[in-house]
Amino acid sequence: MGKNAVAILGISGSPREASTAFAVKEALKYATEKFNAQTDYFSLQNKKLNYCIHCDHCVRERRGCIQKDDMLKAYDKMEKADAFIIGTPVYTGSVSGQLKTFFDRCRALVARNPNALKNKVGAGLAVGGDRLGGQELALLTIHSFYLANKIIPTSGGAFGANLGGTLWSRDLGTEGIKKDSEGLQTIYRTISRLMKLSMFLKIGGRKM
Numbered sequence: 125m126g127k128n129a130v131a132i133l134g135i136s137g138s139p140r141e142a143s144t145a146f147a148v149k150e151a152l153k154y155a156t157e158k159f160n161a162q163t164d165y166f167s168l169q170n171k172k173l174n175y176c177i178h179c180d181h182c183v184r185e186r187r188g189c190i191q192k193d194d195m196l197k198a199y200d201k202m203e204k205a206d207a208f209i210i211g212t213p214v215y216t217g218s219v220s221g222q223l224k225t226f227f228d229r230c231r232a233l234v235a236r237n238p239n240a241l242k243n244k245v246g247a248g249l250a251v252g253g254d255r256l257g258g259q260e261l262a263l264l265t266i267h268s269f270y271l272a273n274k275i276i277p278t279s280g281g282a283f284g285a286n287l288g289g290t291l292w293s294r295d296l297g298t299e300g301i302k303k304d305s306e307g308l309q310t311i312y313r314t315i316s317r318l319m320k321l322s323m324f325l326k327i328g329g330r331k332m
C-alpha cells in the first residue's frame with residue numbers, strides 16, 4: 125500500500141448483520157478495487173455503546189469520555205482514517221438510535237482535540253425498507269454530523285446519488301439489497317467522489 129493510499133473507515137449503524145452491513149462492506153470493496161484504498165470497518169452490532177449522559181466530563185477535562193465502552197475502539201479508528209463512509213438503516217425517517225448515540229459520543233473525541241476530524245472527508249448511505257422511506261433525511265443527519273465536526277461532506281452528486289447512497293431492502297435484509305441494482309449504483313458513484321476528493325486532499329491540501 126503506497127504512502128498516499130487513502131485510509132477509509134466504513135461504519136455500519138445497524139444492530140444486525142444484514143443490508144446496511146452489506147452496503148458498507150460493498151462500498152469498502154469498491155474503494156479497494158477501484159482506488160487502492162486501505163480499509164477499516166466498525167459495526168455497531170453487538171457493541172456496548174452507552175448514551176451520552178451530558179456529564180460534561182469531556183469538555184471540562186479534555187481527556188476523552190468518562191464512559192469506557194466500545195466507543196474507545198471507534199475513536200481510535202476515526203482518528204486514523206482519512207475518509208468515512210457511514211451507513212445507516214432508516215429508522216422512523218432518520219438514522220438508527222445506535223448511530224445517533226455514536227454521533228453524540230463523538231463529542232468527547234472533539235472536546236479532547238477540536239481538530240481530531242478536521243479536513244477528513246465523509247459520505248453516507250441509507251437503507252430503507254421502503255423505496256422512499258426517509259433515506260435522504262437520514263443522509264442529512266449524517267451530513268450534519270460531518271459538518272459539526274469539520275469533516276467535509278460529499279456525495280455522488282446530481283444525476284444519481286445526490287446526497288449519497290440511497291438503498292431499498294424491501295425489508296428483506298441482505299437478499300433484498302443485493303437485488304437493488306440502482307441503489308448499488310448510488311454507492312459506487314458516492315465512493316468514486318469520496319475517494320477522488322480524499323486523494324486530492326491527501327496529496328495536496330490537508331494542511332489548509
Ligand SMILES: Cc1cc2nc3c(=O)[nH]c(=O)nc-3n(C[C@H](O)[C@H](O)[C@H](O)COP(=O)(O)O)c2cc1C
Pocket residue numbers: 138139140141142143144145213214215216217218251252253254255256257258293294295296297298
Ligand atoms: C424501528 C424501525 C424503524 C424503521 N423505520 C423505517 C422507516 O422509517 N422507513 C423505512 O423505509 N424503513 C424503516 N424500517 C425498515 C429498515 O430501514 C429496513 O428493514 C432496513 O433494511 C434495515 O436495515 P438492516 O437490514 O441493516 O438491519 C424500520 C425498521 C425498524 C426496525
